[in-house]
Amino acid sequence: GAVVSQHPSRVICKSGTSVKIECRSLDFQATTMFWYRQFPKKSLMLMATSNEGSKATYEQGVEKDKFLINHASLTLSTLTVTSAHPEDSSFYICSASSHGVWEGREQYFGPGTRLTVT
Amino acid sequence: ILNVEQSPQSLHVQEGDSTNFTCSFPSSNFYALHWYRWETAKSPEALFVMTLNGDEKKKGRISATLNTKEGYSYLYIKGSQPEDSATYLCAPDRGSTLGRLYFGRGTQLTVWP
Numbered sequence: 001g002a003v004v005s006q007h008p009s010r011v012i013c014k015s016g017t018s019v020k021i022e023c024r025s026l027d028f029q030a031t032t033m034f035w036y037r038q039f040p041k042k043s044l045m046l047m048a049t050s051n052e053g054s055k056a057t058y059e060q061g062v063e064k065d066k067f068l069i070n071h072a073s074l075t076l077s078t079l080t081v082t083s084a085h086p087e088d089s090s091f092y093i094c095s096a097s098s099h100g101v102w103e104g105r106e107q108y109f110g111p112g113t114r115l116t117v118t
Numbered sequence: 119i120l121n122v123e124q125s126p127q128s129l130h131v132q133e134g135d136s137t138n139f140t141c142s143f144p145s146s147n148f149y150a151l152h153w154y155r156w157e158t159a160k161s162p163e164a165l166f167v168m169t170l171n172g173d174e175k176k177k178g179r180i181s182a183t184l185n186t187k188e189g190y191s192y193l194y195i196k197g198s199q200p201e202d203s204a205t206y207l208c209a210p211d212r213g214s215t216l217g218r219l220y221f222g223r224g225t226q227l228t229v230w231p
Contacts (some may be wrong), residue, residue, distance in 0.1 A: 005163070032217055043207060043223040046164075049216045057216060093162075097217050105150065105217050106164040 149213030
């Protein structure tokens with residue numbers, strides 16, 4: 001159990017375009033989903049936290065107008081990188097959690113999306 | 119954002135060696151400490167969630183201890199195997215309603231056969 005999928009796994013887009021990444025919890029209802037970004041040789045940097053049906057909470061320094069997050073249902077959250085630029089090229093990974101159901105508040109991670117902006 | 123330190127940054131050991139690494143975190147407002155294992159081309163996987171000072175958890179050859187008063191946790195691997203090669207991440211949990219985690223940079227373990 002506790003499987004999280006992410007789509008697409010890789011995407012290449014041109015500078016100035018927008019790209020949407022989907023994160024789905026396949027076998028449980030995720031009350032909260034998290035979006036992380038991994039910079040080269042660095043750990044996972046939390047970008048934002050989203051709860052189903054409410055606005056996402058962004059970490060300091062993360063532009064909410066650039067990284068649009070929608071958590072439309074208990075199994076789906078999307079991250080849209082708007083007007084992407086080469087510096088947005090990175091590895092984006094989501095996780096999902098179901099507090100109160102799973103012991104210890106673990107987060108269950110998707111496989112990640114490699115975004116390359118040309 | 120929390121100041122989470124993991125050491126060493128990378129570690130290379132021979133198959134059969136035992137190894138350990140450290141996670142240091144602020145001891146204030148502590149709720150839990152999470153350990154994850156991240157193998158190349160796979161998703162990070164939860165190893166342990168530890169809450170009590172002095173707690174020790176074990177999963178197979180991997181175990182972890184926790185000191186909440188001084189703000190550190192050790193992860194031990196006994197008799198390392200090549201399949202243990204991965205990046206091991208820790209993240210303190212301050213018990214926020216959102217459940218946010220702020221990860222350290224991880225320890226990258228390579229076990230040579």
